[in-house]
Amino acid sequence: MTSDLFADEEQNRTWRDELCPDAVVLRHFAVAEQTAILAAIRDISDAAPFRHMLTPGGYSMSVAMTNCGAHGWVTDRLGYRYATLDPQSGKPWPPMPAVFRALARDAAASAGFEDFEPDACLINRYAPGARLSLHQDKNERDFAAPIVSVSLGIPAVFLFGGLQRRDKPLRVPLTHGDVVVWGGAARLRYHGVLPLKEGVHPLLGGQRINLTFRKAG
């Protein structure tokens, strides 16, 4: 783990604490590749448009989602799962761009998780007011691989909870280019995103986009 990647040592201590050795925030990690990343997101969403999926309870999610890679996370009345085909088109999800894979692997390695091989990238688009309530990522086949989460656009507050829903979450402000990595003992920690506040980003306008890399299959 390379400590010079951390801009805010006060907050880093929270994440690298003995209670949470397997979760890291990499500040402004993705900024150098932002042009290529944003172009790739545009290409992906042309082929597999963002959509508001339904929860098993029948509610529409406030976050608009699409995927790239071999496996895509989907939800509908039947439940949460990964699908190799986009339910909306019947076609495979767009392939994961090389710049995505490289970013995810580099971030994972910087956090101490070598040889991460993501086969799923969920792309979440937040408009003001959009949120993600506290949940665990547990639809993956095994939990050996970490999660890599890339923030782009206007700021959000990430909630990082414990292994039980009742554990009070940490509140971690995330801005454009921040990358959160968690795995190992932290792999199943609850997490979420507070309702997005209004804002403007020079490249992304009034929205936030998050890339979440996982090994699903």
Added chain:
DNA sequence: AAGTTTCC
């Protein structure tokens, strides 16, 4: 419940 509403 990867959501919503209600209550204090």
Added chain:
DNA sequence: CGAA
């Protein structure tokens, strides 16, 4: 606003 957070908790139920």
